[in-house]
Amino acid sequence: MFNLLLIKGRRHFITLRNLFPRKMYPTTLTQLARANPFSAPLFTLQQTEEPKGRTAASEPSNRRLAAAAVEEGDSCEFGSQKYFMLCGFGGILSCGTTHTAVVPLDLVKCRIQVDAAKYKSIFKGFSITVKEDGVRGLAKGWAPTFFGYSMQGLCKFGFYEVFKIMYSDMLGEENTYLWRTSLYLAASASAEFFADIALAPMEACKVRIQTQPGYANTLRQCAPKMYAEEGLWAFYKGVVPLWMRQIPYTMMKFACFERTVELLYKHVVPKPRSECSKGEQLVVTFVAGYIAGVFCAIVSHPADSVVSVLNKEKGSTAAQVLKKLGPMGFRSNSVWKGLVARIIMIGTLTALQWFIYDSVKVYFRLPRPPPPEMPESLKKKLGLTE
Numbered sequence: 001m002f003n004l005l006l007i008k009g010r011r012h013f014i015t016l017r018n019l020f021p022r023k024m025y026p027t028t029l030t031q032l033a034r035a036n037p038f039s040a041p042l043f044t045l046q047q048t049e050e051p052k053g054r055t056a057a058s059e060p061s062n063r064r065l066a067a068a069a070v071e072e073g074d075s076c077e078f079g080s081q082k083y084f085m086l087c088g089f090g091g092i093l094s095c096g097t098t099h100t101a102v103v104p105l106d107l108v109k110c111r112i113q114v115d116a117a118k119y120k121s122i123f124k125g126f127s128i129t130v131k132e133d134g135v136r137g138l139a140k141g142w143a144p145t146f147f148g149y150s151m152q153g154l155c156k157f158g159f160y161e162v163f164k165i166m167y168s169d170m171l172g173e174e175n176t177y178l179w180r181t182s183l184y185l186a187a188s189a190s191a192e193f194f195a196d197i198a199l200a201p202m203e204a205c206k207v208r209i210q211t212q213p214g215y216a217n218t219l220r221q222c223a224p225k226m227y228a229e230e231g232l233w234a235f236y237k238g239v240v241p242l243w244m245r246q247i248p249y250t251m252m253k254f255a256c257f258e259r260t261v262e263l264l265y266k267h268v269v270p271k272p273r274s275e276c277s278k279g280e281q282l283v284v285t286f287v288a289g290y291i292a293g294v295f296c297a298i299v300s301h302p303a304d305s306v307v308s309v310l311n312k313e314k315g316s317t318a319a320q321v322l323k324k325l326g327p328m329g330f331r332s333n334s335v336w337k338g339l340v341a342r343i344i345m346i347g348t349l350t351a352l353q354w355f356i357y358d359s360v361k362v363y364f365r366l367p368r369p370p371p372p373e374m375p376e377s378l379k380k381k382l383g384l385t386e
Contacts, residue, residue: 078367088158090360094353095153100146104138107210109341114211122341141206143219148202152195159191174378188254196242201235249300256292262371285358293350297343
């Protein structure tokens with residue numbers, strides 16, 4: 001007998017059995033729907049064996065029918081184009097605003113990485129910067145930061161939702177649950193690959209403004225000057241180090257966040273997520289985001305140092321920067337300069353980003369699936385249910 005399984009009903013899993021006789025079942029339409037990851041990515045057709053002695057007459061007559069991805073109170077379907085667009089908008093707000101807000105700390109961090117002899121600590125870096133450039137000097141690079149990380153947030157969060165749904169549909173219901181950490185890692189890495197291509201030009205301008213005093217003070221001055229000196233390559237020579245920095249960072253950011261949320265609701269929060277208010281859920285989001293941010297900072301910091309040095313020095317390559325760092329490579333002390341500043345910055349950034357992103361979902365009433373639960377079919381296979 002054929003069963004129609006919803007892979008991720010947002011509140012629970014739903015099984016519709018014997019809805020149509022086998023000859024009347026619209027198999028062609030179902031196959032087309034399954035092939036489209038944007039319309040209804042969360043159901044698959046599977047053939048299972050009915051328990052012996054069970055007939056259609058024994059099925060309850062009051063079956064509950066539910067839409068594949070719409071629940072009461074939601075403004076759109078889970079996985080619809082509107083859903084992805086609003087997720088991308090949430091990414092713009094979460095990344096663009098937060099990175100711009102911490103520009104002063106980012107500026108000091110970059111200067112410590114490229115000139116540790118002069119900027120020996122966070123407080124020393126702030127005092128020297130204010131003394132040389134004034135308080136306004138702490139805001140250098142805000143424009144490329146805002147535009148660059150807004151584009152990155154659009155691609156990062158928007159494509160993450162796309163790839164997570166697509167990969168989930170490929171794996172199936174049971175494998176999605178069993179391999180959910182790998183799913184988060186693969187979806188976030190795929191999204192960040194494109195996000196860094198969008199970020200690279202503005203990141204190059206930002207680092208050049210912040211680490212080369214006198215080179216340029218604004219984005220309008222910096223971008224034409226870089227193009228005149230090095231051509232288009234000036235904006236994309238740092239994309240590979242960006243991948244080295246951002247892809248591990250984003251993989252940790254999303255996988256650690258997703259699993260931390262799951263563990264918090266399971267072991268820390270005293271009541272189920274469905275019983276928590278929206279405010280309580282956002283607090284859990286913030287805490288999980290900060291925990292994920294600390295690990296993100298540590299994982300991505302060596303590559304971040306390479307990006308800072310690379311974009312400071314005209315005509316240099318990633319290989320030349322690594323050679324300059326010495327024979328110890330990523331184990332050298334120079335690579336880890338500015339780590340404390342980066343942990344403070346990235347921990348706060350990541351927590352705020354997840355908080356803002358989840359708040360956008362709440363505000364626009366987007367579907368917010370609860371932490372994953374083991375499918376009933378898998379429980380039966382493992383003998384966890386009668």
